[in-house]
Amino acid sequence: MSAKTLYDKLWEDHLVHTEEDGTSLIYIDRHLVHEVTSPQAFEGLRLTGRQPWRPDSAIATPDHNVPTLGRAKGIEDPVARIQVAELDRNCEQFGITEFGMSDVRQGIVHVIGPEQGFILPGMTVVCGDSHTSTHGAMGALAFGIGTSEVEHVLATQCLIQKKSRTLRVSVDGKLGSGVTAKDIVLAIIGEIGTAGGTGYVIEFAGEAIRSLTMEGRMTVCNMTIEAGARAGLIAVDDTTIDYLRGRPHAPSGDRWEAAVKVWRGFHSEPDARFDREVRLDAAAIAPQVTWGTSPEMVVPVNDRVPDPDSEQDATRAEGMRRALDYMGLKANTPISEIPVDHVFIGSCTNGRIEDLRAAAAVAKGRQVADHVVQALVVPGSGLVKRQAEQEGLDKVFVDAGFEWREPGCSMCLAMNADQLNPGDRCASTSNRNFEGRQGKGGRTHLVGPAMAAAAAVAGHFIDVRDLQGN
Amino acid sequence: MDKFEKFTGVVVPLDRANVDTDAVIPKQFLKSIKRSGFGPNLFDEWRYLDQGQPDTDNSSRPLNKGFVLNDPRYRDGQILLTRDNFGCGSSREHAPWALADYGFKVIIAPSFADIFFNNCFKNGILPIVLESEYVDNLFRESDGETALELTVDLDAQTLTVAGGEKITFDVDPFRKHCLLEGLDDIGLTLEHSERIRAFEEKRRARAPWIFGE
Ligand code: SF4
Secondary structure, eight states: OOOOOHHHHHHHHTEEEEOTTSOEEEEOOEEEEOTTTSHHHHHHHHHHTOOOSOGGGEEEOOOSSOOSSOGGGOOOSHHHHHHHHHHHHHHHHHTOEEOOTTSTTOBOHHHHHHHTTOSOTTOEEEESSGGGGGGGGGTOEEEEOOHHHHHHHHHHSEEEEOOOEEEEEEEESOOOTTOOHHHHHHHHHHHHOTTTTTTEEEEEESHHHHTSOHHHHHHHHHGGGGGTOSEEEOOOOHHHHHHHTTOTTSOOHHHHHHHHHHHTTOSOOTTOOOSEEEEEEGGGOOOEEEOSSSTTOEEETTSBOOOGGGOOOHHHHHHHHHHHHHHTOOTTOBGGGOBOSEEEEOHHHHOSHHHHHHHHHHHTTOOOOTTOOEEEEOOSBHHHHHHHHHTTHHHHHHHHTOEEOOSSSGGGTTOSSOOOOTTOEEEEOSSOOOTTTTSTTOEEEEOOHHHHHHHHHHSBOOOHHHHTTO | OOOOOOEEEEEEEOOOSSOBHHHHSOGGGGGOOSSSOOGGGTTHHHHBSSOOOTTSOOTTSOBOTTSGGGOGGGTTOOEEEOOTTBTBSOOOTHHHHHHHHHTOOEEEESOBOHHHHHHHHTTTOEEEEOOHHHHHHHHHHTTSSSOOEEEEETTTTEEEETTSOEEEOOOOHHHHHHHHHTOOHHHHHHTTHHHHHHHHHHHHHHOGGGSOO
């Protein structure tokens, strides 16, 4: 029998049944639930008289719609208010643990899952949200699903799937100083494209990945979906285990010891074969900035906006022209000459404590540039917020002219009041730069947290390494 | 779910690659707790000149005349023709709900994003992957004075241009069966309840920390 990849192991561990054509029934260990993609699923249960198969496999929290200011007043928008109230009602009726809007454990679903130790190595994890890929950082098989599948998992604890192909992305060598997990993943997407991972599960490997903290690994796995792959994986090691020790939902005592023994097996065998391999040299990666309306439209900060006239493929060139037009940019403009008027630091990509520390280190002792209208810092969860405040980061941000907000998705997708206006240009630590993503007509440039803070103080994109004195 | 029957419909050519689900149905409409009623807001930001809001009347909004859904040739189109990586981005099932609510039954593209592709089948929409060459041809043919019509026969796995050419396509046999019969996935899976329970007991024995105390 051939040597197994991590994905093979996770797949086989959860295989309930396989039909002749390969269609399989996969057991799901964990289910994260939020207000936007669940109401129709719960309604489906009610209509068919079905019950959740295993309510303790799920936790829920409102994150997409919640206000980040004046939360005590409740939600002003009546439509959003109904949706959040509906989540409360559904969790209550179906016996699912919910961290409600005023609970300190509330936050972005992909931040709170790991933070609570609810997501553990070797698990299958789903959520009605594409960034469920984040949890692959734990050595878990985690992927986003649609609402029909949310209902399917609630009712049956299983999903119908076919096995994916495997792609290993190795990032060899050491990252330069000032270069972060966000830059790694943007560089990978720039390399393989937003459809490069379609049909694959990606395992991230190599020295640069191994050297990342869990926060950094979550940033990388989070954006696996932007590379077109449903799931990203990173093998379990000491970093994983140290991160999980003592978390509220992680096992303790003898169970912990037994679990760790099992978890240490969640890695690919040395001679396992992947369907495809991609290698990147970590030392060659510089801080990245997207210039267009797809995450693959990305260049190093010291580069220029590319020129559609030098693109051979006609459909691609047309896409580039449309993107430049939407973004209000001219080909060949140096990235460092693009001014920004909004900055957003947060999201499930970069809303964890380490991200806030990195941004605060740049903001400390500096001031947000005069023409920057708004610079928001939105912690990924109530616990991240509390931790940051204990470290005094909130004060650093506020002193520098940033706004310090309550946790949630906020301007990552602008379903609440945090939105760009047409023509606004934002340096954002989120994961999608699609047209209208942060508000109709808004222009998004994706960057890492230190780069976002640097753009805020400089008023335009700037190589953060220049500020850090490297 | 309704059974997927053979039909003939108008092809609507949306000549863009990487159309994401934010574009298919913008976020403000995701606040709904229903599955229906998204059709008038399909491609809202491209289709109208103003900004759409949930629970408002769309009939008097200013239309973007240049957008393909507003082209009189393609009125009542049921087949969407588009480019690579259609449906990328967010997993929102509101995207296929909006497409289905508008009246689309088939989407043809050289490639699809994975989650969206999957979501289509759950909502009676057939996503068809065709080689770029065929897609290019269909784009050319659908730009005539009158719209292009295609007959879609899922059982035979063919697309037929009125009065001529027949193109065959691939589809996963299980998904084909479910679409043709209008089957409910959950019902099918629950037929395996015994298996699931047995699996769960094994898993509990091997990894007890996954289950509540
Ligand atoms: S932070 Fe953004 S990407 Fe993450 S779950 Fe929220 S809306 Fe989705």
